[in-house]
Amino acid sequence: MGKPLNVGIIGCGAIIAQYLANFRRLEDISLVAVADLDPARAKAVAAGYDGVRAMSVDGLLAADDVDLVLNLTIPAAHAEVALKAIAAGKSVYGEKPLAATTAEARRVLDAARDAGVVVGCAPDTVLGTGVQTARKAIDDGLIGAPISATATMMTPGHERWHPNPDFYYQPGGGPLLDMGPYYVSALVNMLGPVVSVVGAASHTRAGRTIGSGPRAGEVVPVNIDSHVTGILVHASGALSTLVMSFDAVKTKSPNIEIHGELGSLVVPDPNYFDGDVELFTLGSDAWETLPVSAGYVDSGRGFGIADLAATPAGAEPRAGGRLAYHVLEVMESVLESARSGSAVPIDSTASRPALVELTFLPGTTVDGEVQEISA
Template sequence: MERVGIGIIGCGNISGAYLKAMAGFDILEIRGIADLNQAAAEAKAAEFNVPVSTIDRLMREPKVEIILNLTIPRAHVEVGLKALAAGKHTYSEKPLGINFAEGKKLAEAAKKAGLRIGAAPDTFLGGGHQTSRAVVDSGALGLAVGGTASFMRPGHESWHPNPDFYYDIGGGPMLDMGPYYITDLVNLFGPVKSVAGFATMLRRERTITSEPRRGEIIQVKVPTHIAGVLSFENGAVVQVTMSFDVAGHKHVPIEIYGTEGTLLVPDPNFFKGPISLLKKGGEFEDYPVDQPYADDNYRSIGLADMAYAIRNDRPHRANGDLALHVLEVMEAFGIAAETGKTVAISTTVERPAPLSDSLVNGVLGK
């Protein structure tokens, strides 16, 4: 099968994970990597032995079919629109955009151009989450009742070398970590119908404690503790908390409740992780992960699935409709907090096809 040419724009912290994982998917051929900071592009190209390029050159290169957009969130849509205008499919880091309006603009531009868009997270394609999906689909939990989704940490200024954008417009725990949790919940339950929520911003400044900028003060411009409820079209109700203000917690990242059982789902920021199943009247027991892609960090599997989908003329899983739906849901928490009202979600989406065998034919493989 002919390989799909990839042009990478953005050489930030996440690019290394993508470049490492992309080497494991034969369908992907990196045609160049670029950044506004040419020195950063040259360093990353040398580290991973890939061609260095420029943004303009990648947009013009006929052998680049997909632009992999690893820029900061505020640039996702701007770069995506340029890629579409250049006739390229585009796949971006999460979130699709920093608000629903601009995400919708990108989605509409892609449809008008007859091109594909995709977006992270793709962790829901990992073995831990696909096994969880199989348990839900088997009916072992009975009727879907609800669940919890919890991410609560002190904040990224303790480890990230340049944490400013996490507290700028387009950042915050919901747009940063929410995509992992909400995408996985949609994978498990289907589309969200409505959202209720609250949000707080307890501190207006943060002190960086990581290197090399230890001691610098950064401004906080977005809520840093968000809590609320998702009502799904299938009737399930899930409590969600995303926070950069909490010292720590003991909640399992995702718990799924049904009339006949409860499922403890792995951390959606990772592809693997333990699963526990409680059947009504019994005790929690470890559940074997029997799906592929559960033994490593596969950040690029969504891109690889998109590449195979292009070659096989089938839908890709980490698609624009899914990313746009998740973006609208995340924004709804803020709207609900500001208005004190439950927010109806205007988009809907089909659950992505389960991944059980092969990326090649829609069911896994290289």
């Protein structure tokens, strides 16, 4: 507290650009080093960001001025890199999912506990104004006691635009593990932890044709289920239906709807940080767009790290490892249920993170007025 959190990034792929743009806006974050298995990529990032050193992975892990490692490697390497960072005495924040399996994720959390360091994990989209405004509406009783939710993500597949989509269609990939963290994290934030799940899954094609880049026209084999449906039973009694697909073409339905005794909410796409929250109450005749009332305004990737930096010592960050572990177990269990045909209990739990009060970065302009409330 009282000084910026020094961050080193391992993994300089495409997603790093979004973090770099926001780090420049966040006074509590100081980027000091980057590393990648391809040294040229790390050098290219460092050349465009003042004061940042390009290093080897081992060099970054050994650097005394790195407090937290931002792990932007591929999912299969998440646990390995996180464990190395923890062994070096550093806190770690990873891209989703926390690890490829819950067994690996448990080792990460146990190691962090023993080392006295902090684990955070994406997605931090749930800290933006979209999900947080919906969360506040629920907390304020605008829909009464929550009864159910639907969460839907439909796309014909990432191979249409991604030049190297192979990993999406191998074990550890698929629509649920790729996109599910956004939706399940949002559902837990709004409705609380999950106690059991039922799942079903299918896939329609044995191969996918790459649509762009130097490998365009190449066929990628499909070794996972590419359409997954799950029913999540929350500890509160609410029931969520989750549909994640790389097979369907499009959906016109909202990304998330929450239904309660007194009304229904339309929640914007949890893959983004903002968007309109709409409310329809019992007895009304039209949907109402709610004013933005909670969350980090004009936020983006990296705000979860700033939130972690502001979390009191000993407290769990809002985008913390326990929530990420619970979300991973829920998704893993939906797939297990799809294979077994039986309901699967969830062993872990996670408290609903505290609401993010409406927060602006200094200098943010809203309706032509400069905001002075600091994050």
